[in-house]
Amino acid sequence: xxxxxxxxxxxxxxxxxxxxxxxxxxxxxxxxxxxxxxxxxxxxxxxxxxxxxxxxxxxxxxxxxxxxxxxxxxxxxxxxxxxxxxxxxxxxxxxxxxxxxxxxxxxxxxxxxxxxxxxxxxxxxxxxxxxxxxxxxxxxxxxxxxxxxxxxxxxxxxxxxxxxxxxxxxxxxxxxxxxxxxxxxxxxxxxxxxxxxxxxxxxxxxxxxxxxxxxxxxxxxxxxxxxxxxxxxxxxxxxxxxxxxxxxxxxxxxxxxxxxxxxxxxxxxxxxxxxxxxxxxxxxxxxxxxxxxxxxxxxxxxxxxxxxxxxxxxxxxxxxxxxxxxxxxxxxxxxxxxxxxxxxxxxxxxxxxxxxxxxxxxxxxxxxxxxxxxxxxxx
Numbered sequence: 001x002x003x004x005x006x007x008x009x010x011x012x013x014x015x016x017x018x019x020x021x022x023x024x025x026x027x028x029x030x031x032x033x034x035x036x037x038x039x040x041x042x043x044x045x046x047x048x049x050x051x052x053x054x055x056x057x058x059x060x061x062x063x064x065x066x067x068x069x070x071x072x073x074x075x076x077x078x079x080x081x082x083x084x085x086x087x088x089x090x091x092x093x094x095x096x097x098x099x100x101x102x103x104x105x106x107x108x109x110x111x112x113x114x115x116x117x118x119x120x121x122x123x124x125x126x127x128x129x130x131x132x133x134x135x136x137x138x139x140x141x142x143x144x145x146x147x148x149x150x151x152x153x154x155x156x157x158x159x160x161x162x163x164x165x166x167x168x169x170x171x172x173x174x175x176x177x178x179x180x181x182x183x184x185x186x187x188x189x190x191x192x193x194x195x196x197x198x199x200x201x202x203x204x205x206x207x208x209x210x211x212x213x214x215x216x217x218x219x220x221x222x223x224x225x226x227x228x229x230x231x232x233x234x235x236x237x238x239x240x241x242x243x244x245x246x247x248x249x250x251x252x253x254x255x256x257x258x259x260x261x262x263x264x265x266x267x268x269x270x271x272x273x274x275x276x277x278x279x280x281x282x283x284x285x286x287x288x289x290x291x292x293x294x295x296x297x298x299x300x301x302x303x304x305x306x307x308x309x310x311x312x313x314x315x316x317x318x319x320x321x322x323x324x325x326x327x328x329x330x331x332x333x334x335x336x337x338x339x340x341x342x343x344x345x346x347x348x349x350x351x352x353x354x355x356x357x358x359x360x361x362x363x364x365x366x367x368x369x370x371x372x373x374x375x376x377x378x379x
Contacts, residue, residue, distance in 0.1 A: 003111060004089045005040035005153065006081040009033055009097035010052045010070025022198050023097040024058045028211045032198060035100035037065065040153075042342035043107050046089060049097075050081040075172055079165045085158065092161060093153035094175045098198045101210055102153070105304040108340045109189040110155040118157040119179045119186035122195065123148035150174055151191040160184050221308065221373045223270025225262035230364035239327070239365075240315060240348055241293060241334030246322050250365060253282040257292035259315050259348070262369035263335065264292070266313065267299035270373045271306060293338045300339045308375035310339060314347040318359050318366040324350035 009023045023033040030038075033049070040047055048066040051059055059067050068084045070077035078094060085092060091114050093107065106122050113120035126147040132140040154175045156164075161175065164182035172178045176186050194210050196203070234249025240259035250256035265275045273279075276295050280287045300310060315335070317324050324331075328348050336343040353360045 001091055001111075001114065002089050003044050003091045003093060003114075003155075004046040004048065004085050004158075005044035005093045005095060006048045006050065006078065006085070007033070007036055007040070007095050007097050008050050008070070008074060008077055008081070009036075009055075010050050010077045011074070011098075012052070020058075021052070021055065022204075024055065025204070027100055027198075027204065027207055032100045032207075033062075033097045036095065036097045036102070037062065039102045039104070039107060040093065040095070042345070043104070043111065043340075044093065046086050048081045048084050050077045073171050075165065075168065075170075075178065078175060078178075082158070082162050082165060089158055091155060092158050093155045094161075095153040096197055099152055099195055100198060101194045101196070101207060102151075103192050103194060104309045105307075106151070106190070106192050106195055107153060108304060110153055111340060113187045113189050114155050114157065117185065117187040118160045119155065119176070119184045120189055121154035121176050121186055122151040122191035123188045124151065124191040124193070125149075148188060149191070150176065151195050151197075154179075154186075156184070219308075219375060220311070221270040221272075223266040223268065223371050223373070225265030225267075225269060225275075225369040225371070226367070227258045227261040227265065228358075228364060228366045229256045229258045229261075230358075231362070237322075238292065239317065239322075239324070240331035241338060242327050242330045244322055244327055254280075254287060254290040254295075255292055258365050258367040259317055259331070259369070260292040260296050260335070262367035263313055263315050263371065264295040264299045266369040266371035267296075267303055267310075267373070270371050271303060271308070273302065296335070296338050300341075303373055306375075308373040310341050310345060311372040311374045312345040312347070313369060313371040315349070315367060315369045317348070317350040318353055318368070319350065319364075320352050320355070320360060320362050324348070 012021050024031055048068055050068045050070045053069045066084050068080050110120045126144040130142040130144050131138045132142055164178050168178045168181055179186055198207055229250040229252050231248040232251040236243055236245050237250045238255050238257040268275050331348040332343050332346045336346045358364055359366055
């Protein structure tokens with residue numbers, strides 16, 4: 001899956017008050033659009049910004065993005081952005097620039113949903129009572145069952161949403177409406193209150209307050225993991241998600257991926273939530289021969305459920321054989337893909353024990369891992 005972000009920033013934002021369009025106004029130490037772009041830096045391999053032709057002067061300091069002139073309607077602007085995507089892009093996340101505070105887990109959940117759906121978008125269930133009105137007075141109530149407040153990014157398989165936009169006639173409230181008109185089923189993922197759209201002047205005050213709360217609430221948690229597996233008969237082994245041809249294999253209740261086990265335990269440790277054995281007991285036969293990506297994905301999703309994201313991780317493999325260097329890049333990418341993080345935040349390296357101990361006698365492999373989580377209960 002190759003994911004791009006398409007950020008729609010061609011609107012005029014007149015309801016936000018006088019001055020520059022809202023996407024170019026300051027919010028904290030950056031502009032609204034800078035916050036929006038930053039949210040996708042580690043999530044997308046290409047970022048396209050669709051802007052109003054009159055705003056070209058404000059785009060000169062937007063680095064590493066593709067700039068596209070917008071059109072008179074949002075739908076037409078999105079189509080222009082879709083046309084600018086690289087040919088190898090498979091999926092696209094369409095996001096409103098005015099949603100400046102989108103948390104990482106909202107984006108991650110949409111991307112994860114796209115693994116099994118052609119469309120996915122975040123939403124929040126309506127919990128307030130709903131009224132109908134007449135001449136400024138309450139005229140009745142409406143049922144809120146099954147109603148959601150729509151948010152972005154709205155993600156789609158690129159061929160499906162491109163065809164949907166080409167076939168759509170008129171203007172739509174959002175890209176989910178376009179997708180549904182083409183028969184695309186859109187999964188609802190979990191939204192976030194802070195992922196609101198800056199629309200009115202008071203929203204800047206609200207967004208600024210949230211930025212300050214996030215700064216005050218930021219937490220850093222560190223965890224360590226350690227694991228060992230012995231060698232046994234076989235013709236390959238798994239290390240950090242990569243299958244390596246070898247004259248022996250690693251023995252264990254699961255696939256014995258010692259590196260991934262250590263990293264999973266590091267994340268559990270950072271959360272103070274036990275270890276793999278606690279969450280996936282070896283006494284339970286359903287985990288016999290299980291692939292270790294199940295454990296790692298569970299650990300990182302548990303972190304996100306508790307408002308944390310991975311800042312970085314480091315895995316050290318201790319062995320005489322096999323040689324890790326030729327596989328280190330593939331291991332980093334495999335771990336990054338499983339956790340939904342940038343490969344730059346994942347380190348895999350190796351060392352020997354200078355022929356000492358069980359690893360020196362080539363009886364097995366040991367692994368150590370460290371994981372740093374950032375965030376907090378507020379996300």
